[in-house]
Amino acid sequence: MNQSILDAVMNAEGIVEPSKMAAFFHTNLKEIASLSGLPYSTLSRTERYSTIKAQQQLRNCTEVINRILPWTGNEFHAYAWYRSEGLPEFGGLTAEQLVKHDRMDALRAYLNHTSEGGYA
Secondary structure, eight states: OOHHHHHHHBOTTSOBOHHHHHHHTTOOHHHHHHHHTOOHHHHTSHHHHTSHHHHHHHHHHHHHHHHHHHHHSSHHHHHHHHHHOOBGGGTTBOHHHHHHTTOHHHHHHHHHHHHTTOOO
16 A cells, blocks of 8 residues: 555554544545445544444555555545446446445455456
């Protein structure tokens, strides 16, 4: 993962902090809640967003955005792609929808296939 994104969204203990994600993408916690599929109430309390499940969801978002960063040119375009680009392989679902529906393995396989020159 791009170190600058990791540095921007993680604390010293390796916890992805929703407020840091919001600051990095120039948005707010409500948008990060929407982006990740986690309730706003989870993202507003450290003991809630530090759970394994919440961290996995936040890391999945960050992983996908980071993965497509070289293809889109910058974080903001990658963020927009993650949220809005329908993927033909998945019937037009977006990466955001796939992450929210716990289909990260399929999304990783798709991104790997595409990065190796396969058709999108």
